[in-house]
Amino acid sequence: MKRPACCLSAATLLLAACTDGTVLHCYKPLSADGWRQRDTVCFHLPKAEKAVDGVLIIGLRTIATPPMQRIVLAVEQRLDTPMAYRCDTLSYPLTDTEGNALTRGVNCLQYETQQLPVRIKQGQCGTIRIHHLMARETMTGITEIGIRIDER
Secondary structure, three states, rough: OOOOOHHHHHHHEEEEEOOOEEEEEEEEEEEOOEEOOOOOOEEEEEOOOOOEEEEEEEEEEEOOOOOOOEEEEEEEEEEOOOOEEEEEEEEEEOOOOOOOOOOOOOOEEEEEEEOEEEEEEOOOOOOEEEEEEEOOOOOOEEEEEEEEEEEE
């Protein structure tokens, strides 16, 4: 699914140090009809004002009771000038074996994956691309997906 550039404010926040160490935090909504395998969510990273040695965390927001026990995601980091590419596969649990959510919430649930390393050189820009690797063509119950980059 092609979407316009993420939050305009994210461009001003990216790679400009914040007091809490968060460099970028941005979410995008997914289709109410479900997230299809061929729908790749792209987050554009503007030109880095300074080098960052940090971590990338993928966030998921779901309906109150996710219809799957775990989700498997492909997360691609593509950086320009100089070119750098990294692809990770994340298998992330959403519920226990009885179907109880592994996080708390009222109208929606917020999940954050384990940390992935991210190194961005000064002057680099690029994209973070995410798609699911589930057997079902369309995943329902996930309402938003986001990224957060924190400095170490």
